[in-house]
Every structure is written in structure tokens, then in C-alpha cells.
Amino acid sequence: MGRLVIGLLIGIVLGGVFVFYFFVGVPKGVIAPGTPIQPPDPNGSPAGTAQIVLRQPFLNEALTTIFQDMNPPAFPLSEPSADCEGRITVQKEGSGVQTGVSFDNEHISAPLAFTGSYASPVGCLRFSGWAQSNFEMRFDQQNQTVFGQLNVETVNLDGVNPVVSALVTPLVQSTLNTRVNPIRILDGRQIAVNLPVVAANGNLQAKVTDVRAEVKDKALNLYVIYDFAGGPLTVTPSN
Known part of the structure; x- marks a missing residue:
């Protein structure tokens, strides 16, 4: 009888995995608007080019502030219950990574x-x-907007049963890919x-016709x- 119950439970979990892949497919992220940004022209940038530099410590300091002064980012995974939040929460550090x-x-x-x-x-799978x-x-x-798109490549769970991992891993990957994106940068x-x-x-006046980017010396260079063009005056001259 015990084996039968265990078999039914495993069947339910594996059935959930099958249904997820059948209807959802392999987890994919929400594609941000626009086209992928290309590297700078090797022949040099046009005259009307402005450079914006975002350094790695600057971005990580911004993330640290979010974790210290705000609530950690969280995204729903399932309907919550009395004993199960049903969500994934991004932490400042854990599982040996930051x-x-x-x-x-x-x-x-x-x-x-x-x-x-x-x-x-x-039951609740933590x-x-x-x-x-x-x-x-x-x-x-x-x-006239620069978007970022986070693409989750691998998910590594700590000490989880392989059967549970088969269900949770694609859910985590799909949730992060769809809930986080798109990220508005500029x-x-x-x-x-x-x-x-x-x-x-x-x-x-000036309209942005293109944006190029490169990662160099621990910095993102946009x-x-x-x-450029001239337009009618929109401010009334003072006397």
C-alpha cells in the first residue's frame, strides 16, 4: 500500500512536469521590445555620439541598496496558502553565491x-x-528606449529530490525569465x-538613431x- 501511495505521488508530480512542458514548452523569456544592441563600429563612432559609462561597482552598489533599504524582489510561483507563500524571492546572497x-x-x-x-x-515544496x-x-x-533582458541559463537547487527538482527547476527558470523582463535601462x-x-x-533637437554597446575594463559603455536638427523655439524669450 505504501508503495502504491508513493507511486501515485510521484505520478502526480511527474504529470505536472509533463503538463508544464506540453502546454508551456521549454521556459523562454519575454522578449524585450526593439532589436539587439550591436558593438561599436570598428571604423569609429559618428560625430553625434555621446558615451555613457556604467561601471560594475556602481550597479552592484545599487543592488545592495535595494536589498538593504527595500524588500527583496519577489515573484509569484503558485497560489499562496496559509503555510506556503508560493513565490520565489531573490536574496542578496545564498547557496555560496552573491x-x-x-x-x-x-x-x-x-x-x-x-x-x-x-x-x-x-504539499508545500520549499x-x-x-x-x-x-x-x-x-x-x-x-x-527611444534602451531595454535589458535577463536570460536565465541554469538553475541550481540545494539538496532537492530529483523528482521535485524536475518540477521546480523549469518553474523557477520560467518565472525569472518572464517576471523580470523587460528591464528599462534608459x-x-x-x-x-x-x-x-x-x-x-x-x-x-536630437533624435537617437542608434545605440551601440561594449563591455570593457569592468564597465558597460553605451x-x-x-x-541633430533645429526646431521652433518652445520657450518665450524674456524681455
């Missing part, structure tokens, strides 16, 4: 430590672990140029390429 951003070998990677729980048909992810950037020219208001030049009776 959540952060790393600029290495011309790539952006982001290890994520997490804890969580999932309300399954056989887990901890870490995920390895890479970071891709995209430029949406229509909205929007039109931050990179727009529309400066009144009263003496010239007009506005100096090259914002503008197309």
Missing part, C-alpha cells in the same frame, strides 16, 4: 541567489538555490535632447548616436 552583475570577457552575467516555495498537490543568467540589451528606436526622457537656444530663436 547576487550581482559581472562584466567579464565582453559579456554581462548575473548570478541570482534565491529562496522560494511552491504549493503543489503533494527550496533554495541560485541561477546563472546573462544579460542582453535591446534598443527600441520608436520609443528611456526617451533621459536621453532626449531638446534645448531652447533663445539667441537663435529655436530649439536644438554609445548613443544622435541625429
